[in-house]
Amino acid sequence: MITASVIVLVALLITVVVVGIFIQPRRASTLDFYLAGQRVGVVTNACAICGDYFSAASFLGVAAAVYVSGLDGVWYATGFAAGFIPVLLFVAAPLRRFGEFSIPDFLARRLQSSRVRLTAVTVVQLIILSYLVPQAVGSGITWELLVGSGIAGLSPYATGVLISTTLITALVTLGGMRGTTWTQAVQFLLLLAAFVWLAIAVLGSGFNYPDAVSELSTEPLTNPSLVGGEWQLEAEPNRLNDDQPIYFAEPGGRYGHLGQFALIMTLVMGTAGLPHIMNRYFTSPTGTAARMTTVWVLGMAGLFYALAVLLGTAARSLIQAAAPEEPWLDDLTVDGVLRVPEHALLVLGRLYGGEAGLGFVATGALIAVLSTIAGLLLASAASWGHDVYERHINPRATQGQALWAGRAAVLVVALLSALLALGLRPDTMTALLPSIVATMVTWAFALAGSALTPVFILTIWWRGTTAPGAVAGMITGAIAAITMFATGTVVGGRGIGEMLMTPTILAAPLAALVTIVVSLRTRPPADLDQLWLKLHGTAADRQAERLARLTIDGVSGPQKEQP
Template structure:
């Protein structure tokens, strides 16, 4: 599906990232400038940057692909992603910004006055970043292979895509820090939103009608069991084609509450000038996110209706379940699972007289490629190039956000905790070196997992990793943030217990399931009762566990009186997070006066 327009637009996107990074370099004088862009990002720019950071490959390509493949159950991803900022708006955004912290780990250290809480949060941040970064790097290589198709001399297109993503994103983060990351995310959000709107508009021009397509798809046969109601027939427009009730609940819990614990997303709130600006940015994000996922869901329906094998594209349109088995079948030349068969109206006659480009078979072997496939069908090379740029924008902006979040956790929280800080210039240098090291690790990870890329053995496994990151974030950080912000009596012991039980428990269950999928250990027998352990989406178990551990750890700690709360310090922090404007101003003046007295 490669075209010259795709190649040139992708190269232009990479070049613009380097230019923005170079321009932002002159603004960096302090660690606040490097990690937080001086806390001077306005609410509209921050809202756009948050969207650019949030809309990863899983959002831009994955949601439409999920709707295309499994209908209603695929829409759950869009619903969960879209609702994720509601808890942020209601419970977290403004108090977190007013706390004065740099990062989630620094908030834990500030709120609980605990080295253990801060270091535990650093470890949790690195776990979440890793789970999120691996699929982004694989998506960078896979998307480059499919849409660009060219490799640097001596290396494969996949390795070229991974290398380009890691090197360019690392360069602009090292050069420009958070300011360059923000500018890139704003630009790249505009690119990917334009791509989605263009594809949907052209689909309507070519005859797609949303309600008519839904009615037609509802009548199509479904060659899969109903996992929600085993005794009833499955349907494209009904729940149960992919998930049972537990998985549906757990998936939504992961996505809705996991957003508040994603380090690269919450890190953006510390760049707002005030708590009010942070809350206003979140309100805008809610509107933009809702619009985006409504559009991507509609694109998924359009792809199901218009691509070869769908009711409008010819063929039976039989809906079957996606997964690694389908991609393995595609690699062997068989019609892939989750993709309509191509032998019914998919040839020249399917597009004659329609003005639509014929979609090559390879474009439909992977459900994640249905958005580029639809773009080519309705708009040819020009629209495909725009969608390719949107896909790379989604991947690159998320990688940049993850790199700056990991660099802040290591370079700011871990370095300062172990060394006590140092001169400002040295701390900025440490931040840049940490960002470079994180980018190198991302490159190594992407190349190491390349065998699971196109034609690999377990691509479906890595498609789940973004949801796993949400699960660990929801179970590990959301209880700590909610209780720490709104329950004055919570202690450091409770915070550590919540992160270990919630985040660690979620990670342990995920690894348990991964080991079974990869054959590291056999699946448990039904008689043992372990087959009921929720390993795919564990949040329905681990999120309540995190809250329970936080409360129990706090109560036990307070009963033993091992770590008495410093009420004076907590009074100041509580005033900053929850006080009126006048109270916060008085507290700020008191801190300034105290600092001047110490310097005098």
């Protein structure tokens, strides 16, 4: 039966790649490769964004965080879902109206500066790499549990990392944004189907969410920890009150007051700075379509994360109860508690669907990984191929040369992320992190929310933003976030350490302040009125402005970026 589920999994993954390849246009241009010709419909784009956004951190990580820390794990679901509110209110429509290829392209054109472009490319690549690694880790964890054996002498974990990275790299390099969009939309529907099936299965078995939470909260929460080379269950002090143990339904399992607020702000702020998500808005045909796409995403995200919280709670309640009757759980648990929290949904799938159920949920997990990796690699390709190669290295590049530059960037970034993921061992980090996948993705959100989002929003909504101000703000935000990460790992995850590990609450205001101060001392672009009209003017305003320019000045060429 396990062989059959693996065959189905591999067949599905290969089908996804083949479909993505054949959907590409016969004569691909850079507009098709990076933005699918800017003709993606509202619902299709919303599903594709969900497929892009609901990564391993969402599919495996949120349920894992709830499983291991109870109420504190819900903060991940809250922050991930709420992140699209600022996007809806402040970013989606003006970003699409301006209509470029990527975040660096948008910032460079809006501020008329190549220095802004290169600074933004550097920040974007750091964000992409920090987001890619946990996706590869999630694929290794899933393969390890599903298959349990490696290929060509590799460990199961390493095999999962390499197979997932190879398959999705093939899809992106050959299919581009058009192929990736349709496969991501289908992948999201499969993710949702896996969640819905699991929810129906556990509720149909008699599981009751309120009763389970009450029952789990009758005793202190304990989790496995390696002590002297042996696994044993240990209780941790409550982060809100050191004299009290942790209970499932109470806050304080992983975060104190400051840590809870810092985590949510990091996730909310970080969403608007994620390159692979923001690039999708350039694929919408209009600004209105981009805004409506976000409305659809908010509704889908609410449903998805509600199910993730439900299933994380169900896993904590049901797996421990089933452990005495399921010998195969002995290798995965300590007294019925999972050693690796990311196994929660996979184990639920096997409990309620046997090996076929495990294969179905594992397919969803790998699809979540592959879908997000695809979006990240496309964002990386746009950043290197369009923003660096076409704009700086070879401005006279043909369409074919530009496409190959983007594809080469995909291969290099994919290889680097796989190598970094292979150096991690999730089971040894469980005691330090509520979910290694969710926590590592949070670091990517923190970097995006600290270095890009403040500058991004100021550039859209403040006329006084200048190129030197944006460069100073991005550099300040990135350095502050990385420095706080490093300090937090030394200080530890208690008190001030919680805030340092999710530093957006400090780094983002600092980046915004530096951007404003430097901008006030420098000059904005000379053609600011035209740029502002392109961002915020109505269709009638833009048409009138175009007619006026044709009458007075004639049709002018694109503005030259300043160094």
